[in-house]
Amino acid sequence: MNAPIATQNDIDLLVASYERIGKVAPIDVAKDWEALTALLAEAAQINTGNTTDVEAVTKHAYESNTAAQRAMKWALDTCAVDISGSRPASQ
Numbered sequence: 001m002n003a004p005i006a007t008q009n010d011i012d013l014l015v016a017s018y019e020r021i022g023k024v025a026p027i028d029v030a031k032d033w034e035a036l037t038a039l040l041a042e043a044a045q046i047n048t049g050n051t052t053d054v055e056a057v058t059k060h061a062y063e064s065n066t067a068a069q070r071a072m073k074w075a076l077d078t079c080a081v082d083i084s085g086s087r088p089a090s091q
Contacts, residue, residue, distance in 0.1 A: 011044045029074040035067035 005011055018037040025033045039060055047053045061068075075081045 008044075015041050015044050025074075029071060032067040032071040032074070035064045036071040039064045039068065 005014060015037070018033070018040055022030070022033045022037050039057075042060055043057050046057050072083050075083050
C-alpha cells in the first residue's frame with residue numbers, strides 16, 4: 001500500500017485494495033474507511049486539467065479529513081501499516 005504510484009493501473013490497484021479492506025473492516029472503523037475509499041476512488045478519476053473537478057475533490061478531501069485520520073490511525077494501530085503516504089523524517 002506504500003508502493004510508489006506511477007500509473008493509472010497503480011491507482012486502480014490501490015483503490016481496489018482499499019475496497020477489499022473495507023469489506024472486512026470492523027464496524028467501529030467501517031464508515032471512516034468507506035469515506036477514505038470514496039475519496040480515493042473520486043481522486044482516481046479526476047481530470048487535473050479541469051478546475052471544477054480539482055475543486056470538488058479538494059472539497060471532498062477537507063470534508064473527509066476527520067474520517068480519513070481515524071481510518072489511518074486504525075490501520076497503523078491495528079495492522080502496523082502507515083497509509084498516510086508520508087515517510088518518517090528519518091528516511
